[in-house]
Amino acid sequence: MSFFAKDLNEKLVYVNQSLVDHFGLGDRENIINKSDYDLHPHYMAEKFERDDRSILKSKKPLNNLIEPFPDKFGVPQWYITNKAPIKAE
Secondary structure (H helix, E strand, C coil): CCCEEECCCCEEEEECHHHHHHHCCCCHHHCCCCEHHHHCCHHHHHHHHHHHHHHHHHCCCEEEEEEEEECCCCCEEEEEEEECCCCCC
């Protein structure tokens, strides 16, 4: 299972090792501060950005989304995802 968190500028601030391995990037340092536009095709990044905006506006999660997510070779694979707003104190 992969997990990540983004800041309000849509940059990754936390990722687990599973996500790092998924992208084939070796270390977390190779993915931190990257955006969806750095990691995905433009059309996917736009969709993820829309989801993020929706979550931040509504303050409600999006659960059980079935969406493509590229593997380490860039080939889209289908995944079930959950996205939720989190607030750091």
